Amino acid sequence: MRKLPFDRYLPSPKTIREHPALRPVSKWLHEPDLWHMNRRSVSGAMLIGLFCAFLPVPFQMLIAVVLGVAARSNLAICVMLVWLTNPLTTPPLMLLSYEIGAWLLNRHIAVGELSLKWDWLRANMGNIGYPLLAGSLFCGAVSGLVGFALVRVGWRAHIVSRWRLRRERRRVRKLLEERDPGAP
Numbered sequence: 230m231r232k233l234p235f236d237r238y239l240p241s242p243k244t245i246r247e248h249p250a251l252r253p254v255s256k257w258l259h260e261p262d263l264w265h266m267n268r269r270s271v272s273g274a275m276l277i278g279l280f281c282a283f284l285p286v287p288f289q290m291l292i293a294v295v296l297g298v299a300a301r302s303n304l305a306i307c308v309m310l311v312w313l314t315n316p317l318t319t320p321p322l323m324l325l326s327y328e329i330g331a332w333l334l335n336r337h338i339a340v341g342e343l344s345l346k347w348d349w350l351r352a353n354m355g356n357i358g359y360p361l362l363a364g365s366l367f368c369g370a371v372s373g374l375v376g377f378a379l380v381r382v383g384w385r386a387h388i389v390s391r392w393r394l395r396r397e398r399r400r401v402r403k404l405l406e407e408r409d410p411g412a413p
Contacts, residue, residue, distance in 0.1 A: 262301040268384040273302030275376035278310025283369030285323060285361055289314065310376075323365070327357060330364025 262270045274297060281293040289311045297307035314322055331337045338356045 258298075258304075260298070260301055263298065263304045266303065268381065270301065270303040271306060272377045272380040272384070273297075273300050274304070274306035275310065275380050276373040277302055278307045278373075279313070279376045280369040280373035281307070282311050282313045283322065283326060283365045283372065285326070285365045322368075323361065326364035326368050327361045328364065329367055330360035330362065333363055333367060334360055336360050 277293055277296045277300060281289045281296065284292065286292070290308050293307040293311045294304060296302075297304045336359065338360070
């Protein structure tokens with residue numbers, strides 16, 4: 230099978246299975262679909278990884294891995310897509326999720342002063358929690374489904390273009406053989 234350009238940057242399945250921290254769960258990591266790059270496993274990984282990236286909870290990677298194993302999707306892609314939310318991207322994405330959730334629930338709440346202190350979050354979580362959760366689930370589902378569809382359509386388009394190229398090469402080869410039967 231042909232290697233993809235970024236395969237050299239990914240750890241091997243054996244390396245991951247033998248990692249000391251993953252030994253208790255290594256029996257679940259022997260499924261070949263968890264490591265192959267095919268249309269089904271990559272598109273499923275896009276869906277899971279993008280959905281989990283928007284979840285407003287800690288341990289998003291663990292959730293993505295559990296869902297990826299259950300759905301037999303590519304684990305490396307599941308985990309890498311969760312990294313879309315990092316300390317730089319999380320605040321704007323959570324604000325976007327909150328705004329979309331408040332719009333969906335028709336629940337815009339005026340909060341006096343915005344702060345990232347635990348006391349403020351604890352006091353206002355009842356006001357912002359439901360819109361944030363609803364918006365996060367909505368954004369995660371939409372981005373995951375869009376990623377899933379883009380991978381499926383893009384992969385199919387690539388395969389069709391390869392078929393056409395192969396057919397065209399055969400046609401040209403046949404024309405050349407008809408002109409000069411002795412040519413290689």
